[in-house]
Amino acid sequence: MVEWSAKMNKTEPVWVPAMFIKEMKENDKTKYVVRFCNGNLGCKGIEARRNVTTEYLPTVRPRPPPFPVEELQSMVCVDVFHNGAWRQGRVTEILPRKWYTVRLHGSNNLELSTNLSNIRPSKVWKHGVWKSRGQGLVKKMCASMMNANESVTPSPGITATMADKTLARDQISLGKDKQDNTRKRKRDLPCVLLPFEKKLPIWKTFESMEVVKHLQPEDPISSLTSLSDSFAELEKYGFDVKRPVLRISKLLSLRDKQANKTEELKGAQNVTAEKESVKVENQRKILELHRLNQEVDKEIAQSKSCEAMIVQQLQRVKLQYQATASAPW
Incomplete structure (x- = not known):
């Protein structure tokens, strides 16, 4: 299996999985026939020919070996498999469950979200050796992974396009010797796990939960006791434990004061809550009295209206009385 280089948007290099078919010579130039593959497995059956000479950067290279990666850090350079090809990008956001947001190079800042299975370290095939393009990978490599060969020997046809055959053999041999020495050193190194860090966004949601907010640390009184x-047992055997005993006594005393102040705070809070309830009840009573006063005002207005009507009627009766009394017999 090999990879064939193409240009997307005339600027962005991509590597398409392919299968090496054969080598041929035309006009003193070496050409290769490769078959494009669908993803990482099956091939489409389409053959394409591209000129590859030793004067230019090869457009065909071996398929990179698997690089064991447990997780990625932000802003690390990677290759991401997208639309049937490996494209260069940079990790911009770390998502839960080993998903990442990657910004592709040369694609107008196009970003896509994908899981770790579609991401690999960005490597460069140079002089028969894979070299890292960027740093920041966090690896978990056990003994079996350390013994794995990290270089891939290319097919004879591909090696011929990169440089002279003798020079290529010397470079590959030198690279293997360096890698053997590196593996010998790695066998003596233990597997190191990085300390736990809360980088995932899910921690913000987790810490905002009410249950987590009210969690309290373990009471250290039993440990201090x-x-x-x-220390009291050590003092029986002649050890000078005065300073640590005084420190523990002070801690216990401060702990008791803290407990007392906590109880006082609870009492003050209860009194405040009680007074607040009394205030609310008084406000309720005030509102009720205000409502009653409004009803009484309405009744007073109605009574005054009735009073004015009676006064008018009384005036009419007086006028009738006077008219009747002054009339001739």
Whole structure:
């Protein structure tokens, strides 16, 4: 299996999985026939020919070996498999469950989200050796992975396009010797795991939960008491434990004060809550009295209206009385 280089948008290099078919000579130039592959497995059955000479950067290279990667850091250079080809990009965001957001190079800042299975370290095939394009990979490599050969010997046809055959053999041999020495050193190194870091966005959601907010650390009183008993036992055998015992006694005293102040705070909070409830009840009563006053005002207005009507009627009765009394007999 090999990879064939193409140009996307005339600027972005991409590597398409392919299968090496044969080598041929035309006009003193070496040409190759490769068959494009669908993804990482089956091939489409389409053959394409591209000129490859030793004066230019080869457009055909071996398929990179698997590089064990457990997770990626932000802003690391990677290759991402997208639309049937490996494209160069940079990790811009770390998502949960080993998903990442990658910004592709030369694609107007196009970003896509994909999982770790579609991402690999960005490597350069140079003089028969794979070299890293960027740093920042976090690897978990056990003994079996350390013993794996990290270089791939290209097919004779591909080697011929990169340089002279004798020079290529010398370079590959030198690269293998260096890699053997590196593997010998790695066998003596233990597997190192990086410390746990809360980088995933899910931690923000987790820490915002009400259940987590009210979690309290373990009470250290029992631990302090146990230490005090241990120092008392050591003192019986002549050890000078005065300073640590004083420190523990002070811690216990401060812990008691803290507990007392906590109880006082709870009492003050209860009193405040009680007064607040009394205030709310008084406000409720005030609103009720205000409502009653409004109803009484309405009744007073109605009574005054009735009073004015009666006064008018009384005036009419007086006028009738006077008219009747002054009339001739």
